[in-house]
Amino acid sequence: MYTPSSERYAQMKYRRTGKSGLLLPEISLGLWHNFGGVDVFENGRAMVQYAFDNGITHFDLANNYGPPPGSAEENFGLILKKDFPGSLRDELVISTKAGYRMWDGPYGEWGSKKYLVNSLNQSLKRMDLEYVDIFYSHRPDPNTPMEETMSALAFAVQSGKALYAGLSNYSASETEVALTVLNKMGTPCLIHQPKYSMFARDPEAGLLEVLQKNGVGCIPFSPLAQGLLTDKYLDGIPNDSRAAKSHGFLQPGDVDEPKISQVKKLKALAQLRSQTISQLALSWLLHNPVITTVLVGASSVAQLASNMKCVENTAFTEDEINEINSILKSR
Numbered sequence: 315m316y317t318p319s320s321e322r323y324a325q326m327k328y329r330r331t332g333k334s335g336l337l338l339p340e341i342s343l344g345l346w347h348n349f350g351g352v353d354v355f356e357n358g359r360a361m362v363q364y365a366f367d368n369g370i371t372h373f374d375l376a377n378n379y380g381p382p383p384g385s386a387e388e389n390f391g392l393i394l395k396k397d398f399p400g401s402l403r404d405e406l407v408i409s410t411k412a413g414y415r416m417w418d419g420p421y422g423e424w425g426s427k428k429y430l431v432n433s434l435n436q437s438l439k440r441m442d443l444e445y446v447d448i449f450y451s452h453r454p455d456p457n458t459p460m461e462e463t464m465s466a467l468a469f470a471v472q473s474g475k476a477l478y479a480g481l482s483n484y485s486a487s488e489t490e491v492a493l494t495v496l497n498k499m500g501t502p503c504l505i506h507q508p509k510y511s512m513f514a515r516d517p518e519a520g521l522l523e524v525l526q527k528n529g530v531g532c533i534p535f536s537p538l539a540q541g542l543l544t545d546k547y548l549d550g551i552p553n554d555s556r557a558a559k560s561h562g563f564l565q566p567g568d569v570d571e572p573k574i575s576q577v578k579k580l581k582a583l584a585q586l587r588s589q590t591i592s593q594l595a596l597s598w599l600l601h602n603p604v605i606t607t608v609l610v611g612a613s614s615v616a617q618l619a620s621n622m623k624c625v626e627n628t629a630f631t632e633d634e635i636n637e638i639n640s641i642l643k644s645r
Protein backbone atom coordinates (compact mmCIF):
# COMPACT_ATOMS: atom_id res chain seq x y z
CA MET A 315 0.00 0.00 0.00
CA TYR A 316 1.25 3.49 -0.89
CA THR A 317 1.57 6.09 1.85
CA PRO A 318 2.61 9.53 0.60
CA SER A 319 5.83 10.87 2.09
CA SER A 320 5.29 13.24 4.98
CA GLU A 321 8.23 15.28 3.58
CA ARG A 322 6.55 15.82 0.22
CA TYR A 323 6.36 19.61 0.42
CA ALA A 324 9.86 20.12 1.86
CA GLN A 325 11.88 20.70 -1.33
CA MET A 326 9.63 21.73 -4.21
CA LYS A 327 9.10 25.40 -5.01
CA TYR A 328 5.67 26.65 -6.04
CA ARG A 329 4.88 29.57 -8.32
CA ARG A 330 1.71 31.61 -8.65
CA THR A 331 -0.18 30.88 -11.86
CA GLY A 332 -0.42 34.30 -13.49
CA LYS A 333 -2.44 36.54 -11.20
CA SER A 334 -4.67 33.72 -9.96
CA GLY A 335 -4.76 32.22 -6.49
CA LEU A 336 -3.40 28.87 -7.68
CA LEU A 337 0.18 27.83 -6.93
CA LEU A 338 1.78 25.18 -9.12
CA PRO A 339 5.01 23.23 -8.57
CA GLU A 340 7.96 24.32 -10.75
CA ILE A 341 7.82 20.83 -12.31
CA SER A 342 4.58 19.18 -13.43
CA LEU A 343 4.17 15.67 -14.85
CA GLY A 344 2.47 14.95 -18.17
CA LEU A 345 0.89 11.60 -19.04
CA TRP A 346 0.96 11.82 -22.84
CA HIS A 347 3.42 8.92 -23.31
CA ASN A 348 4.18 5.95 -21.00
CA PHE A 349 0.81 5.81 -19.22
CA GLY A 350 -1.36 4.20 -21.89
CA GLY A 351 -2.85 0.74 -22.29
CA VAL A 352 0.30 -0.35 -24.20
CA ASP A 353 2.57 0.66 -21.33
CA VAL A 354 3.54 -1.00 -18.04
CA PHE A 355 0.95 0.18 -15.49
CA GLU A 356 3.23 -0.24 -12.45
CA ASN A 357 5.92 1.93 -14.08
CA GLY A 358 3.46 4.79 -14.57
CA ARG A 359 2.10 4.31 -11.07
CA ALA A 360 5.63 4.45 -9.61
CA MET A 361 6.28 7.73 -11.46
CA VAL A 362 3.08 9.30 -10.12
CA GLN A 363 3.94 8.18 -6.58
CA TYR A 364 7.52 9.46 -6.87
CA ALA A 365 6.29 12.76 -8.28
CA PHE A 366 3.79 13.30 -5.47
CA ASP A 367 6.29 12.25 -2.80
CA ASN A 368 8.58 15.01 -4.08
CA GLY A 369 6.13 17.87 -4.32
CA ILE A 370 4.70 17.49 -7.82
CA THR A 371 1.03 18.18 -7.31
CA HIS A 372 0.09 18.81 -10.93
CA PHE A 373 -0.68 15.99 -13.39
CA ASP A 374 -1.61 16.77 -16.99
CA LEU A 375 -3.80 14.61 -19.20
CA ALA A 376 -5.94 14.87 -22.33
CA ASN A 377 -8.88 12.89 -23.65
CA ASN A 378 -6.76 11.19 -26.32
CA TYR A 379 -3.63 10.23 -24.36
CA GLY A 380 -2.77 6.55 -24.63
CA PRO A 381 -2.58 4.64 -26.87
CA PRO A 382 -5.32 3.59 -27.18
CA PRO A 383 -6.91 7.07 -26.78
CA GLY A 384 -8.45 7.47 -23.34
CA SER A 385 -6.35 4.77 -21.71
CA ALA A 386 -4.01 7.22 -19.93
CA GLU A 387 -7.03 8.75 -18.19
CA GLU A 388 -8.31 5.27 -17.31
CA ASN A 389 -4.94 4.28 -15.87
CA PHE A 390 -4.63 7.55 -13.98
CA GLY A 391 -8.13 7.00 -12.57
CA LEU A 392 -6.97 3.59 -11.36
CA ILE A 393 -3.88 5.11 -9.73
CA LEU A 394 -6.09 7.69 -8.01
CA LYS A 395 -8.37 4.96 -6.71
CA LYS A 396 -5.51 2.80 -5.41
CA ASP A 397 -3.17 5.48 -4.06
CA PHE A 398 -4.98 8.79 -3.54
CA PRO A 399 -8.16 8.06 -1.63
CA GLY A 400 -10.32 10.60 0.17
CA SER A 401 -9.04 14.10 0.74
CA LEU A 402 -5.71 13.45 -1.05
CA ARG A 403 -7.67 14.52 -4.15
CA ASP A 404 -7.63 18.04 -2.67
CA GLU A 405 -3.82 18.05 -2.86
CA LEU A 406 -3.80 17.36 -6.62
CA VAL A 407 -4.22 19.65 -9.61
CA ILE A 408 -5.47 17.46 -12.46
CA SER A 409 -5.95 18.81 -15.96
CA THR A 410 -7.46 17.43 -19.12
CA LYS A 411 -8.08 18.75 -22.62
CA ALA A 412 -10.20 18.29 -25.70
CA GLY A 413 -9.56 19.43 -29.24
CA TYR A 414 -8.00 16.57 -31.21
CA ARG A 415 -9.93 13.64 -32.72
CA MET A 416 -11.37 11.41 -30.02
CA TRP A 417 -14.35 9.67 -31.59
CA ASP A 418 -15.91 9.22 -35.02
CA GLY A 419 -18.33 11.61 -36.63
CA PRO A 420 -18.73 15.39 -36.71
CA TYR A 421 -18.74 15.84 -32.90
CA GLY A 422 -15.50 14.02 -32.08
CA GLU A 423 -12.89 16.79 -32.45
CA TRP A 424 -12.15 20.55 -32.72
CA GLY A 425 -13.95 23.28 -30.77
CA SER A 426 -17.73 23.00 -30.78
CA LYS A 427 -19.53 23.19 -27.46
CA LYS A 428 -21.09 19.82 -28.31
CA TYR A 429 -17.68 18.13 -28.56
CA LEU A 430 -15.93 19.89 -25.68
CA VAL A 431 -18.64 19.35 -23.07
CA ASN A 432 -19.23 15.70 -24.02
CA SER A 433 -15.50 15.04 -24.06
CA LEU A 434 -15.11 16.50 -20.58
CA ASN A 435 -17.95 14.29 -19.34
CA GLN A 436 -16.18 11.26 -20.82
CA SER A 437 -12.85 12.26 -19.23
CA LEU A 438 -14.48 12.60 -15.81
CA LYS A 439 -15.97 9.13 -16.21
CA ARG A 440 -12.67 7.56 -17.29
CA MET A 441 -10.84 9.06 -14.29
CA ASP A 442 -13.83 8.58 -11.99
CA LEU A 443 -13.60 12.20 -10.87
CA GLU A 444 -16.27 14.73 -9.94
CA TYR A 445 -14.23 17.57 -11.44
CA VAL A 446 -10.90 18.37 -13.04
CA ASP A 447 -8.92 21.35 -11.87
CA ILE A 448 -8.13 22.70 -15.34
CA PHE A 449 -10.02 22.06 -18.58
CA TYR A 450 -8.26 23.14 -21.78
CA SER A 451 -9.26 23.83 -25.31
CA HIS A 452 -6.45 21.72 -26.79
CA ARG A 453 -6.23 23.66 -30.05
CA PRO A 454 -7.98 26.61 -31.69
CA ASP A 455 -10.70 25.78 -34.19
CA PRO A 456 -10.69 28.08 -37.24
CA ASN A 457 -14.25 27.01 -38.16
CA THR A 458 -16.01 27.51 -34.83
CA PRO A 459 -16.69 30.99 -33.45
CA MET A 460 -14.31 31.79 -30.60
CA GLU A 461 -17.37 32.69 -28.49
CA GLU A 462 -18.69 29.12 -28.81
CA THR A 463 -15.43 27.40 -27.86
CA MET A 464 -14.93 29.77 -24.93
CA SER A 465 -18.55 29.30 -23.85
CA ALA A 466 -17.82 25.57 -23.51
CA LEU A 467 -14.88 26.35 -21.18
CA ALA A 468 -17.00 28.84 -19.22
CA PHE A 469 -19.80 26.26 -18.96
CA ALA A 470 -17.35 23.64 -17.70
CA VAL A 471 -16.30 25.99 -14.91
CA GLN A 472 -19.78 27.31 -14.08
CA SER A 473 -21.17 23.76 -13.89
CA GLY A 474 -18.41 22.71 -11.46
CA LYS A 475 -16.95 20.11 -13.83
CA ALA A 476 -13.72 22.15 -13.92
CA LEU A 477 -12.28 24.76 -11.57
CA TYR A 478 -10.30 26.73 -14.15
CA ALA A 479 -10.13 27.20 -17.93
CA GLY A 480 -6.99 26.86 -20.06
CA LEU A 481 -5.84 27.29 -23.64
CA SER A 482 -3.29 25.23 -25.52
CA ASN A 483 -1.62 25.77 -28.89
CA TYR A 484 -3.34 29.15 -29.42
CA SER A 485 -1.13 31.76 -31.15
CA ALA A 486 -0.49 35.14 -29.53
CA SER A 487 -3.30 36.83 -31.50
CA GLU A 488 -5.77 33.96 -30.98
CA THR A 489 -4.94 34.05 -27.29
CA GLU A 490 -5.67 37.78 -27.05
CA VAL A 491 -9.12 37.26 -28.58
CA ALA A 492 -9.85 34.22 -26.41
CA LEU A 493 -8.82 36.04 -23.22
CA THR A 494 -11.13 38.94 -24.00
CA VAL A 495 -14.06 36.62 -24.66
CA LEU A 496 -13.41 34.58 -21.51
CA ASN A 497 -13.12 37.72 -19.38
CA LYS A 498 -16.48 38.92 -20.72
CA MET A 499 -17.96 35.56 -19.70
CA GLY A 500 -16.60 35.95 -16.18
CA THR A 501 -14.30 32.93 -16.54
CA PRO A 502 -10.76 34.27 -16.88
CA CYS A 503 -8.16 32.02 -18.45
CA LEU A 504 -5.86 30.51 -15.81
CA ILE A 505 -3.04 29.21 -17.95
CA HIS A 506 -1.74 28.67 -21.47
CA GLN A 507 0.05 25.48 -22.53
CA PRO A 508 2.34 26.12 -25.52
CA LYS A 509 5.08 23.98 -27.04
CA TYR A 510 8.20 25.70 -25.74
CA SER A 511 11.78 24.53 -25.39
CA MET A 512 15.28 25.50 -26.51
CA PHE A 513 14.34 23.89 -29.85
CA ALA A 514 10.87 25.47 -30.12
CA ARG A 515 11.02 29.15 -29.23
CA ASP A 516 7.89 30.43 -31.03
CA PRO A 517 6.23 31.66 -27.78
CA GLU A 518 8.99 34.28 -27.50
CA ALA A 519 7.58 36.01 -30.62
CA GLY A 520 4.56 37.48 -28.81
CA LEU A 521 2.72 34.86 -26.79
CA LEU A 522 4.76 35.22 -23.59
CA GLU A 523 4.19 38.98 -23.68
CA VAL A 524 0.42 38.51 -24.04
CA LEU A 525 0.39 36.12 -21.08
CA GLN A 526 2.45 38.41 -18.90
CA LYS A 527 0.35 41.47 -19.79
CA ASN A 528 -2.87 39.62 -18.95
CA GLY A 529 -1.68 37.83 -15.82
CA VAL A 530 -2.13 34.37 -17.35
CA GLY A 531 0.17 31.49 -16.34
CA CYS A 532 2.37 29.54 -18.76
CA ILE A 533 3.12 25.81 -18.72
CA PRO A 534 5.48 24.84 -21.57
CA PHE A 535 4.94 21.32 -22.94
CA SER A 536 7.67 19.08 -24.40
CA PRO A 537 10.34 21.17 -22.63
CA LEU A 538 12.95 18.55 -23.57
CA ALA A 539 11.76 18.44 -27.19
CA GLN A 540 10.46 14.92 -26.47
CA GLY A 541 13.87 13.74 -25.32
CA LEU A 542 16.13 15.44 -27.87
CA LEU A 543 17.38 17.83 -25.18
CA THR A 544 18.91 15.02 -23.12
CA ASP A 545 21.94 12.80 -23.62
CA LYS A 546 19.70 10.03 -24.99
CA TYR A 547 20.40 10.49 -28.70
CA LEU A 548 24.08 11.51 -28.61
CA ASP A 549 25.16 8.13 -30.01
CA GLY A 550 22.19 7.24 -32.21
CA ILE A 551 18.62 6.13 -31.51
CA PRO A 552 18.40 3.63 -28.61
CA ASN A 553 15.81 0.83 -28.93
CA ASP A 554 13.96 1.88 -25.79
CA SER A 555 13.58 5.53 -26.84
CA ARG A 556 10.48 7.41 -27.95
CA ALA A 557 11.98 7.91 -31.42
CA ALA A 558 12.28 4.11 -31.81
CA LYS A 559 8.71 3.32 -30.74
CA SER A 560 6.09 2.84 -33.44
CA HIS A 561 3.50 4.79 -31.40
CA GLY A 562 5.90 7.56 -30.30
CA PHE A 563 5.34 11.07 -31.62
CA LEU A 564 9.07 11.70 -32.04
CA GLN A 565 10.10 10.47 -35.48
CA PRO A 566 13.56 9.05 -36.23
CA GLY A 567 13.94 11.87 -38.78
CA ASP A 568 13.59 14.43 -35.97
CA VAL A 569 16.88 13.19 -34.53
CA ASP A 570 19.10 15.02 -37.00
CA GLU A 571 22.79 15.85 -36.96
CA PRO A 572 22.46 19.65 -36.62
CA LYS A 573 20.32 19.23 -33.48
CA ILE A 574 22.61 16.60 -31.98
CA SER A 575 25.62 18.81 -32.59
CA GLN A 576 23.84 21.64 -30.73
CA VAL A 577 23.01 19.27 -27.87
CA LYS A 578 26.68 18.32 -27.62
CA LYS A 579 27.60 22.01 -27.28
CA LEU A 580 24.84 22.49 -24.68
CA LYS A 581 26.24 19.53 -22.77
CA ALA A 582 29.58 21.31 -22.35
CA LEU A 583 27.79 24.34 -20.91
CA ALA A 584 25.61 22.14 -18.68
CA GLN A 585 28.74 20.50 -17.26
CA LEU A 586 30.18 23.89 -16.34
CA ARG A 587 26.96 24.50 -14.37
CA SER A 588 27.15 20.98 -12.82
CA GLN A 589 23.95 20.05 -14.61
CA THR A 590 22.86 17.42 -17.11
CA ILE A 591 21.59 18.56 -20.52
CA SER A 592 17.97 18.01 -19.49
CA GLN A 593 18.43 19.92 -16.22
CA LEU A 594 19.95 22.80 -18.21
CA ALA A 595 17.03 22.80 -20.69
CA LEU A 596 14.44 22.84 -17.89
CA SER A 597 16.16 25.41 -15.70
CA TRP A 598 16.59 27.66 -18.76
CA LEU A 599 12.79 27.75 -19.09
CA LEU A 600 12.27 28.33 -15.37
CA HIS A 601 14.74 31.22 -15.49
CA ASN A 602 11.93 33.32 -17.04
CA PRO A 603 9.43 34.42 -14.34
CA VAL A 604 6.52 34.33 -16.82
CA ILE A 605 6.86 30.53 -16.76
CA THR A 606 4.74 29.03 -13.98
CA THR A 607 5.83 25.39 -14.26
CA VAL A 608 7.45 23.15 -16.85
CA LEU A 609 5.46 20.13 -17.99
CA VAL A 610 7.86 17.22 -18.30
CA GLY A 611 7.36 13.70 -19.55
CA ALA A 612 9.32 10.69 -18.34
CA SER A 613 9.58 6.98 -19.05
CA SER A 614 11.14 6.08 -15.68
CA VAL A 615 11.39 7.24 -12.09
CA ALA A 616 15.13 7.72 -12.61
CA GLN A 617 14.54 10.25 -15.43
CA LEU A 618 12.00 12.15 -13.37
CA ALA A 619 14.26 12.18 -10.30
CA SER A 620 17.19 13.49 -12.30
CA ASN A 621 15.17 16.13 -14.15
CA MET A 622 13.58 17.45 -10.96
CA LYS A 623 17.02 18.51 -9.74
CA CYS A 624 16.89 21.38 -12.28
CA VAL A 625 15.02 23.49 -9.70
CA GLU A 626 18.22 23.72 -7.65
CA ASN A 627 19.84 26.03 -10.21
CA THR A 628 17.56 28.28 -12.28
CA ALA A 629 19.78 31.38 -12.25
CA PHE A 630 21.78 32.18 -15.39
CA THR A 631 24.47 34.76 -16.01
CA GLU A 632 24.14 37.02 -19.04
CA ASP A 633 27.13 35.26 -20.59
CA GLU A 634 25.44 31.86 -20.20
CA ILE A 635 22.24 33.15 -21.83
CA ASN A 636 24.27 34.63 -24.72
CA GLU A 637 26.17 31.37 -25.12
CA ILE A 638 22.93 29.38 -25.26
CA ASN A 639 21.48 31.76 -27.85
CA SER A 640 24.56 31.49 -29.99
CA ILE A 641 24.57 27.65 -29.79
CA LEU A 642 20.88 27.53 -30.73
CA LYS A 643 21.45 29.83 -33.72
CA SER A 644 24.36 27.75 -35.04
CA ARG A 645 22.70 25.38 -37.51
Ligand SMILES: NC(=O)c1ccc[n+]([C@@H]2O[C@H](COP(=O)([O-])OP(=O)(O)OC[C@H]3O[C@@H](n4cnc5c(N)ncnc54)[C@H](OP(=O)(O)O)[C@@H]3O)[C@@H](O)[C@H]2O)c1
Pocket residue numbers: 343344345346347348374375452482483507534535536537538539540541542544545546554555556557592609610611612613616617618620621
Ligand atom coordinates in the same frame (compact mmCIF):
# COMPACT_ATOMS: atom_id res chain seq x y z
N1 LIG B 1 -0.94 20.61 -25.25
C1 LIG B 1 -0.40 19.86 -26.15
O1 LIG B 1 -0.73 19.93 -27.35
C2 LIG B 1 0.67 18.88 -25.73
C3 LIG B 1 1.45 18.22 -26.69
C4 LIG B 1 2.45 17.39 -26.24
C5 LIG B 1 2.67 17.19 -24.88
N2 LIG B 1 1.85 17.83 -23.97
C6 LIG B 1 2.02 17.62 -22.53
O2 LIG B 1 3.39 17.79 -22.17
C7 LIG B 1 3.86 16.64 -21.47
C8 LIG B 1 5.33 16.45 -21.69
O3 LIG B 1 5.58 16.26 -23.08
P1 LIG B 1 6.79 15.35 -23.51
O4 LIG B 1 6.62 13.98 -22.94
O5 LIG B 1 6.96 15.50 -24.97
O6 LIG B 1 7.97 16.09 -22.69
P2 LIG B 1 9.54 16.11 -22.73
O7 LIG B 1 9.90 16.35 -21.30
O8 LIG B 1 10.02 17.06 -23.76
O9 LIG B 1 9.99 14.64 -23.18
C9 LIG B 1 9.87 13.57 -22.30
C10 LIG B 1 10.65 12.35 -22.83
O10 LIG B 1 12.04 12.66 -22.92
C11 LIG B 1 12.80 11.53 -22.50
N3 LIG B 1 13.53 11.91 -21.27
C12 LIG B 1 13.07 12.66 -20.23
N4 LIG B 1 14.02 12.81 -19.30
C13 LIG B 1 15.10 12.16 -19.73
C14 LIG B 1 16.40 11.97 -19.20
N5 LIG B 1 16.76 12.50 -18.03
N6 LIG B 1 17.29 11.25 -19.92
C15 LIG B 1 16.95 10.73 -21.12
N7 LIG B 1 15.72 10.88 -21.69
C16 LIG B 1 14.80 11.59 -21.00
C17 LIG B 1 11.81 10.41 -22.25
O11 LIG B 1 11.60 9.71 -23.46
P3 LIG B 1 12.02 8.16 -23.68
O12 LIG B 1 10.74 7.44 -23.81
O13 LIG B 1 12.79 8.19 -24.96
O14 LIG B 1 12.83 7.71 -22.49
C18 LIG B 1 10.56 11.18 -21.90
O15 LIG B 1 9.36 10.46 -22.08
C19 LIG B 1 2.97 15.53 -22.01
O16 LIG B 1 2.96 14.39 -21.17
C20 LIG B 1 1.64 16.23 -22.06
O17 LIG B 1 1.08 16.28 -20.77
C21 LIG B 1 0.87 18.66 -24.38
